[in-house]
Amino acid sequence: MVTGRFAPSPSGRMHIGNLFAYLLAWLSARKQGGRIVLRIEDLDAQRCNAEYAQQLQDDLLWLGLAWDEGPLAGGNHAPYEQSRRTAFYEAALDALRERGLVYPCFCTRAELHAASAPHRSDGQAVYPGTCRNLTAAQVAERLRTRPPAYRLRVPDEEISVQDGHMGLYRENLSRDCGDFLLRRSDGLYAYQLAVVVDDAAMGVTEVVRGSDLLSSTPRQLFLYRLLELPPPAFYHVPLLLSADGRRLSKRDRDLNLGVLRERYKPEEIIGKLAYLAGLNPTAAPVGAAGLLPAFDWGAVPVRDIVAPENLFS
Ligand code: GLU
Numbered sequence: 001m002v003t004g005r006f007a008p009s010p011s012g013r014m015h016i017g018n019l020f021a022y023l024l025a026w027l028s029a030r031k032q033g034g035r036i037v038l039r040i041e042d043l044d045a046q047r048c049n050a051e052y053a054q055q056l057q058d059d060l061l062w063l064g065l066a067w068d069e070g071p072l073a074g075g076n077h078a079p080y081e082q083s084r085r086t087a088f089y090e091a092a093l094d095a096l097r098e099r100g101l102v103y104p105c106f107c108t109r110a111e112l113h114a115a116s117a118p119h120r121s122d123g124q125a126v127y128p129g130t131c132r133n134l135t136a137a138q139v140a141e142r143l144r145t146r147p148p149a150y151r152l153r154v155p156d157e158e159i160s161v162q163d164g165h166m167g168l169y170r171e172n173l174s175r176d177c178g179d180f181l182l183r184r185s186d187g188l189y190a191y192q193l194a195v196v197v198d199d200a201a202m203g204v205t206e207v208v209r210g211s212d213l214l215s216s217t218p219r220q221l222f223l224y225r226l227l228e229l230p231p232p233a234f235y236h237v238p239l240l241l242s243a244d245g246r247r248l249s250k251r252d253r254d255l256n257l258g259v260l261r262e263r264y265k266p267e268e269i270i271g272k273l274a275y276l277a278g279l280n281p282t283a284a285p286v287g288a289a290g291l292l293p294a295f296d297w298g299a300v301p302v303r304d305i306v307a308p309e310n311l312f313s
Contacts, residue, residue, distance in 0.1 A: 002034025004206045006067060009041045010052035013256040014059050017240050017248045020273050026065045026288060027295045037202050040081045043194055055295035059257040063266045064288045077202045082194055092197045092227060093182055102182060104139055104148030105131040120176060127178030135267040147283050151179040160216035165237040165297055166185060171218040173212030180219055192219050211236040239299050243309040244270035255312060276305050283311060
């Protein structure tokens with residue numbers, strides 16, 4: 001059975017941009033008679049909190065976007081909060097480490113952002129491999145002064161993603177990304193590892209999410225391969241932009257669900273988002289279930305979508 005998912009990070013009130021991707025994830029899974037898992041991606045305790053996690057569940061239910069497995073709904077793959085799943089990430093890291101695929105990295109943030117390092121299009125620095133070939137003696141010496149991060153050795157190989165919505169996307173991990181982090185020096189497991197371990201453990205077969213994560217997908221596919229887990233299908237959806245071309249984000253507070261719930265009914269919000277998605281001829285109100293009969297990925301734009309200024313005013 002098709003299993004889609006919502007994987008929000010509760011680092012603020014749910015935003016219209018997140019909701020846009022969840023609506024499409026929900027419609028795609030439901031259209032195929034599938035189910036939805038809700039997983040709370042709260043690994044970063046500095047940025048996330050339980051109150052936002054509660055609120056976003058309340059917001060999703062208010063909007064009519066119920067899930068079948070996860071917090072409140074229950075299921076066979078609990079816990080559904082990443083902050084309670086670190087044993088799974090540790091096991092995966094250990095398995096990779098035993099195969100010699102992981103090495104400790106002692107680089108400081110300043111070293112990583114050195115001006116000479118090439119940068120990816122998403123602004124992250126390509127890791128130059130500084131700690132890749134340290135000797136055992138060098139590692140032992142550095143361990144005395146600081147705790148290491150852990151990185152995955154990546155091959156000089158092109159990894160292709162056949163995205164269900166965006167088409168073919170390719171990255172050479174060694175050239176375009178470099179050995180990437182699996183665990184930070186403060187012990188925090190990296191998103192890339194956690195998301196793969198959890199989507200696989202929870203039987204997710206279809207990942208629908210914002211196109212800002214398309215460039216993470218080759219790394220994730222590489223991890224699926226190494227961990228011998230079946231990868232899901234990926235559908236990356238366009239981002240919503242403001243009239244001046246800026247990406248709408250959690251900083252646009254007037255477009256978070258706290259504000260929108262005071263001004264609109266659920267069907268009004270869904271109707272506007274469906275209009276932006278090409279699934280509603282006008283911005284007229286419609287419930288999520290009402291969009292199912294005509295749901296079609298072919299109608300959804302591929303390029304980022306400028307939300308007209310008056311749509312939510
Ligand atoms: N937790 C991530 C976010 O909210 C999404 C991860 C994903 O969909 O793979 O940005």
